[in-house]
Amino acid sequence: MNKTQKKLVTLSTILAIGFGIYPAANAMHIMEGYLPVTYCIAWGILCIPFLIAGFFSLKKTIQEHRKTLILLAMAGAYAFVLSALKIPSVTGSSSHMTGTGLGAILFGPCATGILGLIVLLFQAVLLAHGGLTTLGANTFSMAIAGPLLTFGIYKLCQKLKLNRMVTIFLAASLGDLFTYCITSFQLALAYPSEVGGFSASLVKFMGIFAATQVPLAIIEGLLTVVVIMSLESYAKSELSALGYFKGGAANVK
Amino acid sequence: MSSKAKSIIILLLLCVLIAVIPLTMSKNKGSEFGGADGEAETAITEINPDYEAWASPILEPPGGETESLLFCLQAGLGAGVFGYLLGVLRERAKHESKAESQPAK
Numbered sequence: 002m003n004k005t006q007k008k009l010v011t012l013s014t015i016l017a018i019g020f021g022i023y024p025a026a027n028a029m030h031i032m033e034g035y036l037p038v039t040y041c042i043a044w045g046i047l048c049i050p051f052l053i054a055g056f057f058s059l060k061k062t063i064q065e066h067r068k069t070l071i072l073l074a075m076a077g078a079y080a081f082v083l084s085a086l087k088i089p090s091v092t093g094s095s096s097h098m099t100g101t102g103l104g105a106i107l108f109g110p111c112a113t114g115i116l117g118l119i120v121l122l123f124q125a126v127l128l129a130h131g132g133l134t135t136l137g138a139n140t141f142s143m144a145i146a147g148p149l150l151t152f153g154i155y156k157l158c159q160k161l162k163l164n165r166m167v168t169i170f171l172a173a174s175l176g177d178l179f180t181y182c183i184t185s186f187q188l189a190l191a192y193p194s195e196v197g198g199f200s201a202s203l204v205k206f207m208g209i210f211a212a213t214q215v216p217l218a219i220i221e222g223l224l225t226v227v228v229i230m231s232l233e234s235y236a237k238s239e240l241s242a243l244g245y246f247k248g249g250a251a252n253v254k
Numbered sequence: 255m256s257s258k259a260k261s262i263i264i265l266l267l268l269c270v271l272i273a274v275i276p277l278t279m280s281k282n283k284g285s286e287f288g289g290a291d292g293e294a295e296t297a298i299t300e301i302n303p304d305y306e307a308w309a310s311p312i313l314e315p316p317g318g319e320t321e322s323l324l325f326c327l328q329a330g331l332g333a334g335v336f337g338y339l340l341g342v343l344r345e346r347a348k349h350e351s352k353a354e355s356q357p358a359k
Contacts, residue, residue, distance in 0.1 A: 032291055034307030035298060075339050081332030085325045089287040091276045096290040128324050129315060130291075134308075188294060192301045205297055213290045216276065220269045227262050234258065235343035 033132025045137025117144020151176030174222030
């Protein structure tokens, strides 16, 4: 990142911290209109520094290694497919995966934020799934918090020298699950129960979102392993341009 | 078949299995497997009965059929792009390995 870019990121971070005093909420995407206005704005602002950092990180990756564009398109398409599939779960309700783990492992967490935002916009505008007012909160949970955790676990497992495929499985599935924990957290903050307050609501929303998500998170982990396996066979040069064989996400330092 | 191809098939079968098992579980009999976000709406109404959604989607699909069409479209677009690019990569890898095994004359 050059100086102006750094300044922009810092500036938006300060702005976000200033507004971040308000917390926010979200779910299998929080539904349109189901989040009080202050929360919508606060979560939205909280996303801005990550998205700006993501934009510059993507720009840099593509400028330096133009051929990685093909992997970027694949990571985006992967998130598109996975977030369209509503899968039945053991709790008797359905939810869908996030598909952001692949992007986070290949391009780093902030860059994935941009991909996630595109998917969420598509769903909010055309599918009445999620919503424009809750876009900030949903972006934070699915496109920022999830990928961040994925990336953290990925790095941690690499330090522990776990098998590469086990690492990818853990990173992708826990990131998926974490997205829905954040959603529950966001909703619980916005809707504390009269009896028991925030924690009672958190338990309730966790029961709905996180419990439903467990089997789906496992599926997402397995699928991400399958995709990475194929990419290792066919896209070696792109992967090494991204620094994948040397520990992943080249330009996140 | 290479061991890699085998493990990929096993992993994919496992995914299908995880998705199908809940459908056959007896405790879920009669369940319609509605979306978890709908359940959250109910939970919000329980916690705060006075809450009214203050915005509504700008374009709401008229019914379940149109909605599933749009979701299919999303999955189809994604799968199309993904499959095409994977095919491109695979062919390229094939050419590269051919070029390696037959060095230029």
